[in-house]
Each structure stands twice: as C-alpha cells, then as structure tokens.
Amino acid sequence: MSSELKQRTLSSLLWKLLERGGSSLVQLAVQVIMARLLVPEDFGALAIMLVFVNVSSVIVQSGLNTALVQSPKADEGDFSTVFWMSLAVSAVLYAAVFLAAPAVAAFYQMEHLALPLRALALVLVVNAYNAVQVAWVQRELEFRKVFTATVASVVASGAVGIAAALLGAGLWALVAQQLSYQLVSCVVLAAQVPWRPRLVFRASRARELFSFGWKLLVSGLLDTGYQSLADLVIGKQFSASQLGYVSQGKRYPQALGSMLDGAIQPVMLSAVSRVQGDLPYARRLVRRALKTSCYLVMPCMTLFALVAEPLVRMLLGEQWLPCVFFMQVYCLTYALLPIHTTNLQALNAMGRSDLFLKLELVKKAYGVAFLLVTAFVFRDVYLMVASYLVSGVISTFVNAWPSKRVVGYPYAEQLRDIAPGVVLSAASAAVAWPVGLLALPDPATVALQAAVMCAAYLGLSKALHVEALEYLLATGREIAAGRHGRAEG
Secondary structure, three states: OOHHHHHHHHHHHHHHHHHHHHHHHHHHHHHHHHHHHOOHHHHHHHHHHHHHHHHHHHHHHOOHHHHHHHOOOOOHHHHHHHHHHHHHHHHHHHHHHHHHHHHHHHHOOOHHHHHHHHHHOOHHHHHHHHHHHHHHHHHHOOHHHHHHHHHHHHHHHHHHHHHHHHOOOOHHHHHHHHHHHHHHHHHHHHHHOOOOOOOOOOHHHHHHHHHHHHHHHHHHHHHHHHHHHHHHHHHHHOOHHHHHHHHHHHHHHHHHHHHHHHHHHHHHHHHHHHOOOOHHHHHHHHHHHHHHHHHHHHHHHHHHHHOHHHHHHHHOOHHHHHHHHHHHHHHHHHHOHHHHHHHHHHHHHOOOHHHHHHHHHHHHHHHHHHHHHHHHHOOOHHHHHHHHHHHHHHHHHHHHOOHHHHOOOOHHHHHHHHHHHHHHHHHHHHHHHHHHHHOOOHHHHHHHHHHHHHHHHHHHHHHOOOHHHHHHHHHHHHHHHHHHHHHHO
C-alpha cells in the first residue's frame, strides 16, 4: 500500500469517526428530548412504518452503490446509469407503498397510520440520488464531505422534530424528523460532490454492475427483512407500546455500535477494494479493522449494559424503564458487530458477493426459526429479543467461515485477535459493577461507573501492552503529524 493511500485511509477514518461521533451525540440528545415529549405508542408506530421504508430502500439501492465502490473501472457514466436505475425503482416502490398504506393501517388497527406512511415513503426518492453520492465519496475516500452533510442533517432534523413535538404533532413529529434528515443530507452532500447525473444509460454496464449487486440486494433484503420481522410481529402479536419499548431499547446500542464500527468498516471496504490483488496486504487490513473495532466497540457496549437502568431513568424517565432489559440484550448483541461487519465487508471488497448471499441465507434460516418459535410458541417478547443474541453468537462463526479461503484469516485466529477486547471488557465491568450497590443518585452512579470502567480498561490495556491500544495511539500521532505537516506547508 502506498504512503499516499495510507494517509488517505487514515484521514478518511478520522472524518468517519467525527461524522459518526458528532451525529450520534446530537441524535442521542434529540431522541432523549423526543422520548420525553412523545409516548411509546408513537415510537412503535414509527417502527412499523420504517419496516416498509427500509425494505424499499434496500431495493432502491439494489447493492449497486457497493458495486460502484468495488468496481475497479467505474466511471461517470456508470454513476449516472446506477442513478437512473435507482430512481425508476424508487418511483415504482413509492407508488406501491402509497397504495398499500391504508391496508397496513387497517392490519395493525391504527387508522391514523396511512398518511404518515405515505409521507415517510418520500425518502425513497431522495435516497435514490443520495446513495450514488455516498458511493462516490466512499470510492474517492473523501469522508469529510459525508461528515459535513451528516452533522448538518442531524442538527436540522433534530430541530424540526423537537419543534413539531412541542407543537403537539405526535407521530408526525417523528415523520418530519426522518424526512428532513434525508433531505438535508442529500442537499448538503450535493453541494460538495462534483458528480451530477447525466442523460447516460449503459445497458451493458448496468447488467455487469447488477450481476455483482443483485446478490447484495437479496442479502440486504434478507437482513432488513429479518430485522424488521420482529417489529411486525411485536406490533401485531403484542402491542404498539411493547414495540415502542423494544425499538427504544435497540435504538441506542445500535447507534453506538454504528458510530464506532460504522466508522471503520466503510473505510476498510474502500481501502481493501483498492488492494484486492495484493492478498497478504488485504488480510492485514482486515485483521487490523477487526482488532481495532473490537477494542473500541466491546467495552463501550459492556459499559452501556452496565449503566442501562440508571441511564434510562435519568434521561428518558420512569415511563421507559421497561426498555432496560431490551437495551441490555441489544448491547451484548451489538458488541459482536465488528466480527460480522469485518468479515462481510472483506467479502464485498474482494468481489465475493456470492458468498455474502449464501451466508445471509444460512443465518436468516435459523434466525427466523428462533424468532417464530419464541413469538408464536412461547409467546414471550423477552425470549424473542434474546433470540437475536443467540443468533448473533452463532453468526460470528458463520460470517467468519469463508474468510480463511478468501483472505487467509481463519476463525481461530480471529478469536485470538478479539480476545483482548472481550477479556478486558469483562474484567473492567467487574471492577465497576460494585459502584451500583452504593445507592448513589443516578447521575453519580453513571458517571462513577463509567470513570472506573474506563480507567480499568485503559490501565489494563497499557499494562498488558495490548496491540490495539498501541496502534490507536500511533495512528493518532501519525494523523496529528500529517495535519501539522500540511499546516506548515
């Protein structure tokens, strides 16, 4: 890997971390305020609507954005070709959602759901354009542009959502927040990205890109459908309130995991795609991504689970305490996220979307079985959510299995690489846990447990010379030196 590519990768990683971190902090503040202004039923209704929007969004992108990033010879014409395909699909899907909205509202006995669903589905058209812009940014490793767009959209949509909630808009406040987020993100990114769609459509390249992307499309549908199935089942089998508790319990661990792991993986996809012909170096990149991501994500998720109850009581209020169990289960589930995403992104970067699809078929088969048994046989929403953790543990092996053949990175070696994050997280949590027995006020409990666990984690890492910490410190110094050198120049 050239020094230029290394510097661009490190710079991209910095901006991706800033984007994820900044947006997540603002989103957390917005969600806390809106959770106090709205009721669990509103969040449950939003979760049901997002099922249809999210599944449709996967179809709109059709895996073509990843195909643009991965393809060594993608050019301006390819980007325009993908845009027109995505726009056509988004128009058809919006019409389908528009027509189906009354039936969805009737099925869930929420007659007020039809109009908000029709409005929310407009994000499909916006995403048809924005997905191509994001692919351009990923391909060029210019993540600073996404940082600017994300921060602007989070702040603007947060202000819109809170204002609407204060005015008593209820569910419409959540719809307004979602719509304004996507629209502002698209507009701000368009102001920075030089690419514009042209009246170009290459049928041959469309077929070639889709031959790679359709496997990711099916994989994305399987994953999104599987994740969404629980929301559909809970909303129908139990109640909108229960779905609101589950969705809130999932929202915060998911945001934290996406902030940390999601900053590393897109950069890794772009970097590995550029060196896919150099297998030893690709393996080193994948290994580094896994070790670094696990070292960051696992202690954060463990701490989140540890302070979940006082944190929910302090930020969201007593009415949201039923979501604590779900939050803790999702924290443990998302602690495994680096293992999944690193291996799957490595397959995409190496052009093996066929293996990606096969893995998704296997995982969703046992995942859906667990979900249906817990929901319809045991009729227990707690067991149903816990089944995601069981599936997640099994899936670490399934996702890692092809990596030995594709990049020369077997599961046993991966377990050795993630062991420091697992062991140190557990040890640090054990040190911080007794603080919860002191009956301190909630803010003091959260702050003290966080301080104790962070000190223990970093202290043990330093004493044991954990490689991931040393790499992060060295990377930080290298980025700082690079920025200092550019400033002097």
